[in-house]
Amino acid sequence: MVRQKTEDKREAILRATLGLVNNNGFHAAPMSKIAADAGISAGTIYLYFQNKEDLINTLYRELKNKFASKALQGFNQEAPVKKGFETIWRNILQYKLSEPEEAAFLEQCDNTPMVTDASREFGFKSLQPLFDLWERGQQEGIIKPLCRHMLFAFSLFPMIYVARVYIKAGKELSAEAINMAFEASWDAIKT
Numbered sequence: 001m002v003r004q005k006t007e008d009k010r011e012a013i014l015r016a017t018l019g020l021v022n023n024n025g026f027h028a029a030p031m032s033k034i035a036a037d038a039g040i041s042a043g044t045i046y047l048y049f050q051n052k053e054d055l056i057n058t059l060y061r062e063l064k065n066k067f068a069s070k071a072l073q074g075f076n077q078e079a080p081v082k083k084g085f086e087t088i089w090r091n092i093l094q095y096k097l098s099e100p101e102e103a104a105f106l107e108q109c110d111n112t113p114m115v116t117d118a119s120r121e122f123g124f125k126s127l128q129p130l131f132d133l134w135e136r137g138q139q140e141g142i143i144k145p146l147c148r149h150m151l152f153a154f155s156l157f158p159m160i161y162v163a164r165v166y167i168k169a170g171k172e173l174s175a176e177a178i179n180m181a182f183e184a185s186w187d188a189i190k191t
Contacts, residue, residue, distance in 0.1 A: 010048050012038040014059050022104050026056065026112055057119045060109045063102050064119075068126035070095040077129060081137035082186060085155075088130050089182055092156060096163035097173070107160070124148075134189075143189050154188040 016037035020029035031052055035042040049055040071091045075084060096103045109115045124131075134151050137143030143151070159181055166173050173181075 009038070009040055009044060012040065013045055013048060013055070014062070017055055017059055018101060018105050021056070021108060022101055026108070026114055031055075053114055053116070056109075056112075056114050057116055060106070060115050060119050061122050063106055064123040064126050066102070067092075067095055067106060070099075071127065072129055075129060077132070081133060081140065081142045082190075084133045085130075085137075085186065086182060088133070089156070089159065089185060090178070093159055093163055093173075093178065093181075096160055097167065100164075100167045103160075103163075107164075141191060144191055146189070151189050155185040158188075159185055 013034060016034045017029065020034055020037060031045055032042050034055070035045055038045075045055065049058060071088050073091050075087045075091075077084065079087070131148050134143055134148060138145055146154070162173070162181060
């Protein structure tokens with residue numbers, strides 16, 4: 001019972017942080033406000049996290065881990081390169097559409113010095129199977145010889161942007177639009 005209460009408080013802190021950062025930004029989400037939104041005393045946060053940077057980085061790593069699990073769901077490393085990429089691409093799109101708050105937080109983390117280099121590296125390593133797939137595609141002459149950051153930018157960032165626009169507008173992407181968007185992403189990185 002005590003362990004459950006401990007986990008509940010920790011989860012409440014993480015949920016409150018997610019909501020406050022998404023709605024107000026990193027600097028307008030003080031620990032006192034996080035505690036209030038979590039329904040705990042401010043001092044309780046420090047039983048779980050050293051400071052705000054530790055809290056943000058912990059939330060970032062946990063969400064990156066969840067994101068990677070979703071992105072790699074059903075991925076077969078033996079599949080042809082395009083099919084493997086399509087599986088991951090569609091999974092990422094589904095995550096962005098079904099978990100918009102988490103996705104928005106992760107996007108904000110890409111632009112803040114509060115997330116440490118170690119946490120960012122953790123985030124990239126969580127997607128290592130995608131990078132391995134791209135490398136295999138480059139070795140097979142299927143994918144352009146670009147670094148992983150450029151491949152990510154050209155093939156995944158446009159989809160992430162489109163998902164965000166549709167979410168904000170409260171619209172659904174049609175199957176046809178998703179198929180066309182995937183082909184455009186693939187065309188951006190294939191040789």
